[in-house]
Amino acid sequence: MARQAGSKGEETAARIRAAATGLFARHGYAAVSMREIASEVGVGAGAIYNHFTTKQDLLVGLMVGHMTDLLAAWDAEPMAAADAFPAAALEAFARFHIRFHRQRIDEVFVSYMELRSLDQPNFHRVERLRRAYEDRLEGIIARGVAAGAFHAPEPKVAALAIIAMLTGITGWYRQGGRLPASTIEALYVEMVAATVRPKGGPD
Amino acid sequence: MARQAGSKGEETAARIRAAATGLFARHGYAAVSMREIASEVGVGAGAIYNHFTTKQDLLVGLMVGHMTDLLAAWDAEPMAAADAFPAAALEAFARFHIRFHRQRIDEVFVSYMELRSLDQPNFHRVERLRRAYEDRLEGIIARGVAAGAFHAPEPKVAALAIIAMLTGITGWYRQGGRLPASTIEALYVEMVAATVRPKGGPD
DNA sequence: GTCTATACCTTGATAGAC
DNA sequence: GTCTATCAAGGTATAGAC
Structure with missing residues (x-):
């Protein structure tokens, strides 16, 4: 599952991941067979097991990879800094989320819909990453509230509502x-901003 | 699938539907076997086929039933009337959606996540019902915009955003x-109202 | 209407040749 | 690293007794 670049078989592993992502997104993890994935890649079904120990291992690799990339990409944004103005950070978060998810519609589908297909240890791994991402947004909202720029009695709830709204685009x-x-x-940037705007506040 | 009340077997059919709803919601349609459903009901696997012709027929019955109930329940609300004040209608819609979905978490999960498990004709049946529900909200928003009470350059987009936000609660x-x-x-009622509130508008 | 038994197929995963 | 062949298990759906 680790992405050791350079070796010959890694290219095949990448193609397996790509095929699995598309098929899982379209039909769901349980409805897709290893044979279908192998067929799309153009290899025999047994070949997949040279790169992934089980079907579950293939799935969790996709999800952890996606969530890790998502977190790393946001943390690399300038506006993710803790001293950014909350209103600017919130707008940046909305634009980032929309763009990242538009580029990776299949990964998003899989990561948000196949949580129930993970066994317990894997579920907790992915869930922890998802929480970390939600916490980034909650932090922005909480800072905005503290600064008097936002109205949000429950920053956690506002964060979940905004993420659901944005993710719904996909x-x-x-x-x-x-x-x-x-x-x-x-x-969406406008609607997100409105969600936490004080009623009599700045326009 | 039609709900012929009174006959003896209809009670079994109802229990099959209930068991299937819970199992589909927890593990997904493709991951649940007819044997598991039958086992939870306490009958043999073959008995299911006295009430549903196929597994697909069982699924689509659940989804169409849920969406039909949802539409009928909203249309029975006083505030669903076309002459209700938009702001009041919007709040009523939000409260209705939240309450209805809280009472039927499993049905919601199935209806929103198993669209991809439907074959094409069944997909279109359910999709049409889902569109009809979205149209109810879009209508409220469009009337609010026409009356100058709401700001929403694209009522359709606002409706989809609001529904995604609300459904995310589940x-x-x-x-x-x-x-x-x-x-x-x-x-959530407050956040929904904010989503379409004119920037310099009434609080 | 439900049961047991079963037909027939596909599944995830493995073994051994190349 | 990939192939073909294969295993054991479990899938949907059906048949016929009761």
Whole structure:
């Protein structure tokens, strides 16, 4: 599961991961067989076991990889710094979340819908990463509340509500749809900001 | 699948539906076997086929039933009337959605997560019902915009965002958790209202 | 209407040749 | 590292007794 680059078989492993991600997203983990994955990659079913010990191992690798990438990508954003102005950080978070998820629709589907397909130890690994991501947003909101810039009696609840709203885009967004991605992003940035705006506060 | 009341076997059918709903919600449609469902009901696996022709038929019956109930329940609300004040209708919709979904967490899980497990004709049946529900909210928002009470450049997008936000509660809400249901409901009602509130508008 | 028994198929995973 | 062949288990659905 570790991504040892350079070796010959790693390219095959990457193609297996890619095929599995697409198939799991479309049909669900339990509904996809190792044979289907192998067939899409163009290898025999047995070959998968040279790269992953079990089907469960393949799944958890995808999910941990996705969540780890997500966290690392956000933490690399300038606005993720703890001293950023809350309003600017919140907007940056919304734009980041939308863009990252638009680029990885399949990974998002898998990571948010297959939690129940994980056995208990693996579930806790992924859950911890998901919590860490939610905590990033909760932190921004809490700082905004402390600074008097936001209204949010329960920052944790506001964070969960915002993430659900943003992630919901992946459920209906289609490239080439009626609205361009930039318009959708602007609409959501505005709605997110409104969610924590003090009623009589700044516009 | 039609709910012919009174006959003796209908009680068994209802218990099969209940067991299937719980199991599908917890483990996913594809991961649950007819044997497991039958075992939970306390009958043999073959007995299920006296009430449902296939596993797919059992699933689609649950989903169509849930969505139909949801639509009928909302349409029976006084505030669903087309001449209700938009702000009041929006609050009523939020409260209705939260309460209905809290009472039927398993059905919601199944109806929102197993769309991909439906074959094409069944998918379209359920999708049409889901669209109809979204349209109810979109209508409220559009009327609010027309009346100058709401700010929403794209009522359809606002409706999808609000529904995603509200439905997200089912992903983390647990009875007996830190916050009472009434508090959570109040927080979300406020966030929903904020989502479409004109920036310089009424508080 | 439910039971037991079973047909038939696909599953995840393994073994050994190359 | 990949292939083919294979195993044991479990899948949906059916048949016929009661």
